[in-house]
Amino acid sequence: MGSIRLVNLRKEFAGGVVAVENTNLIIEEGEFVVFVGPSGCGKTTTLRMIAGLEEPTSGQIYIGDRLVNDLEPGQRDIGMVFQNLALFPHMTVADNIGFGPRMQKMEPKERRRRVADAARMVHIEPLLLKLPGQLSGGEAQRVAVARTLITEPRVFLLDEPLSNLDAKLRKEMRAEIDRLHQNLKKTFIYVTHDQEEAMTLADRIIVMRYGRIEQVGNPLDIYHNPVNWFVADFFGSPSMNLLKGEFRWELGAASFRAGELCVPLSGPVPKREGAATLGIRPEHIDIHLERVPRDGDLRARVALVEPLGKDTLLYLEYGDSKNLIAIVEGHHYVQAGSWVGYSFRRDRIYFFGPDERRLLPEEAPSGTP
Amino acid sequence: MNKAPAARKGGLFRWGALTPLILALGFLLPVLLLQIYLSVHQWTAYLGPWWAAQFVGLDLFREVLTEERFLRAVARSFIFAGASTLLSVLVGFGLAYLMQDPFRGRSFYYMLFIIPMLTVPVVVGYNFQMLLYESGPVNHILSLLVPGEVRISWLGHPVAAFASLVLIETWNWTPFVMIVMLAGLVSMPKEPVEAARVLGASRWQIFAHVTLPLLKPVLVLTLILRFLEALAEFPKFWTLTQGGPGTFTETIPVYLYLTSWDYFNVSKAAAMSYVVLLFVGVIIYVCIRALLRQKRALDIMFAQEGSGR
C-alpha cells in the first residue's frame, strides 16, 4: 500500500555526473525512513525521483505495488514538504492549504471543512487569512505541512524541511513531525544532512555518500555498529575520535600506535600489522582524576577545556597538535595544561582498515584484554 | 532592500545627483509654456513672428475636441495600440514560455528572435513596403497557397492597410515582450510550481494559478509600456501610408504631424497636443497607480518568508 521499492535506480545528469548509483531499497509501509548524508550525496535526488520531479536514468520505482515511473507527481498519491516550503506567495494560508483539493475540483464547502481540519491538526487556525510573507518561519512550516496533510497521501516526502529554521524551532518542529507520524501511521521519507535529526526521528536510517548507500539500519545499530569510517564519523556529536596509526607486534604482544599514543591490545590472535585507524567515541573515554594511575592507563596533557554546562569537553593531546576529545559529565575543574590519566572502554574500540571499512573481530585484535 | 542610511553629507550629494534632472526639467519648462501660449493664440507662421499672434482663448481647444477627424484619429490610435499590444504580448509571452527551460538550440532561437527589435522602425517600414508590394513576396506566397493569383494592394486597401500596420508593429516589438517575460519566467521561484505538481495540478492549472499570478507585475508593466509606445508610433505610419488610404490609417501622431508641418496650422496643433497630453496623462496616471500596486504586492509576496514579525 504505502511501501516503496527502488530497483536498480540510477540517475545520471548531463555532463556525466552520477547523482545516484545503482540503488536497491525496500521501505516498509508506515516506516519513518531518513536519508542522511553530506551535500551532494544523492539523497535529495533520490527523494525527487520517488516524487516524480526527476526522471531516473534507469531503474524502477514502486509505490505500493504500482510501478510509478511513468506517473506524474500528482498521480503518485504522495505529499511533499520542500526545503524552502514552496508556499504560494500570492495566496492566503487557507488557499494554500486548499490548493490540492481545489485542483481536484472538490466542492467548496467540503474543501473549507477540510482546510479547517488540516489547520487544526497543526494549530494554525488563526492564520488562515494571512499571506505567507507575513508568517514566521515556524508558522510557514506548519502551513506547508497542512497543505500536504489535506490530500491524505499514502507517503509523505520531506526534503530537509527544518534546515531553514533556528535551533530552538527546529527541535519543536521535529517533535511535531514525530507526533504526526505516530498519529497518521503513514510512510515518511525524510531527507536531511543533520545526523541528530536522523537519529531522533528515524525508524531506519539510510546513510548515503557519493550517490551510494553506505549503510542501512536502525539508529542505534548505525551508531554502535558503523560499517565504515565514514558512517562512524558522521554520527555522534562530538564525533568519534579517529586516530590514524598502525598495528605493532612486539614481543608477542599486540598494540596500536598513533602519535605518542600506544594502546595495548589483546592477543595473540589474530595477528595483524600495518596501517589502520582507531576509533573511539568521546563518551567512551574514561578520565581518571581521583584514582591512582593503573596499568594500562594512558596519560595526556589537557590542551583545552570546554564547559558545556551539563557536560565538559576535554581536549587531550596525544601527539603533535593531535587531540582526543573526551566528554565527561559535569564539571571537573581540570585546568588546561595539567596532566590526566585516561583509558578507553575496551569493548568500544573500533578499528578501520586502510580502505575505510571497519575491521571485523576476526580481522584485528580487539581492545578487550 | 538596500538602502543606505541617509548620510549627513548626503545633502550636498543629493543636489549634485539631482542636477541633471533639474537641468533637464528647466530646459523643458519653456517648451511647455510656449506650448500653452501657442494653443491660445492663433499664429499663422507666414503672417509674422510668434510673439505677435492674436489671442483666441479656448477657441482652438473647442475646435479640436469637436472635430470628427481628430476624434477618429484618437479612436484609431487606441485600436492600433490595443490590437498590436495584445498580439505582441500573446506571441511574446508564448515564446518566452516555450523558451524558459534550457534546451539545445535555445541561444540560436533567442539571438534570431531579437533581431526585429533591433531593426530601425523606419527601415521596418520601408522593408515591409517592399514585402507588401503588389508584385512582392507576400502576394507570391499567398498565390502558392491559394488557387489563382493573389495581387492584393495591401497598403491601398483601407482595412488591409490598418491590419498590416498592426501586424508589422507586432513583428517589430514582440521580441521586447519576449525578453521581459523571459526574464520574469526565469527568475520565478521553481518550488511553488513543483509543489503544485505534487498536489496534482495539471499543466494548465499550474499556469493559471501559480505562474500567471506570480508574473502579473511583469505582465502589467509590459502591457503598459508597449501600449503607450504604440500610441506614439510614427515612423511606420509615415513611411508606409502617411495616414492613407484617405485617412483610414491616420492616428494621432500622423494627424498632429500633418496639422503642423503640412497644413502649417501650428496653433491648432499646439492645442491638439495639449488635449492629447491631457488624456494620455490621465491614462498614465492610472497606469502609475496600477504599477505601484503591483510593486506593493510584490513587496508583500517576497518579504522573507519566515523572517519573523
Place this chain on the structure above:
Amino acid sequence: MTRQTRRQLSAVARHAVLSLWLIVTVFPIYWMVATAFKLPEQWLAWPPVWFPSPPTLENFAQVWVGTSVVSSGDQVLPPISLEPLHGLRNSVVIAGTATLLSVAFGLLLAYGVSRYQILSERRMFNLLMLRMMPPIVIAIPLVLWYSTLHLLDTWVGMIVVYTIFTLPYSVWMTKSFIDEVPVELEQAAQILGASKLRAFAIIVVPLIRSGVVATCLFILILTWSEYLLGLVMTAAEAQTLPVQLSKFEGTQEGRQFGLQSALSIGVTIPLIVIGLLIHKHLVRGFSFGMIRRR
C-alpha cells in the same frame, strides 16, 4: 505513453512552433538583404526573385560610395547625391554621445535614488511615465524654442534632446542593477578607507557591468532609430540616417527597392551586430522593478 515519449513529443512540438516564428522573424530581413544584391530588373519582377542571380554590389556602390551608375532597363538613373556617410557620421556622433551622456547621468541619478532615496518611489514611476508621452506632443514648441536658441540642425541640439528623452529609461534600468548590489559591500569598503565615490567606482560599477551594457544598447537603439524629432529638427547638417533614408525615398520616382535595401542595411546593421554581440546581457535590466531575483 512513457514520460520519456511525452517529453520527446513536446520537444518536437516546441521546435515546430519556434521554427514557425523563426521564419516569420527572419524572412523580412532575408528579403531586404537579398534585394540589396539584386539587379534593377529584378526589383519589381513578378513572380518575385527569391535568390538574386547573379548577385551584384552595384546598389551598395551607388548608395554608399556614389560612384557607379545604376541602370534600370535602358534608362540610366542619375547618381544619387545623398552622402549617406554624412548621415552615418551624424548618427554615430549624436546617438553615441547621447547614449553615453544619458547612461552616465542615469547612473548618477540611479545611485542617488538607490542609496540615498533622493527621489521617492512614486516620483520614479512618474518619471518613467513622463517618458511615455508621445514626443510629437511637444515637438512644435520644441522646434520654436530651438530656433530661438539657434540649436536647430546642430549636433548639440540633437544630443541634448535625445539625452533628456532617454534619461528616464537609463535611470530606471541602472537603478535596478544598483539595487541588486548589497549596500554592505560599499560600507565595508568605506570602513577600509575608501571614499564614497571610490567605493562606488571600484565595487559597484564592476558588478553592474553587464547591466550597464544592456542599458547602453537599449538607449542606443532608441537614439539611433529615433525618427520624428530628427525629421522636424534637422535639415542638411545634423541629419541622422533614419531621416536620410526617408528623404531618399521621398525623392524617388518609382520604387528603387535595391538601392533602398542597400541603404537600409547600412542603417540598421550596426544595431543588429551590437545587439547580437551582447544578447546575453539583454535579459537583465528590462524589469523596471517588477522582477525579484532570487
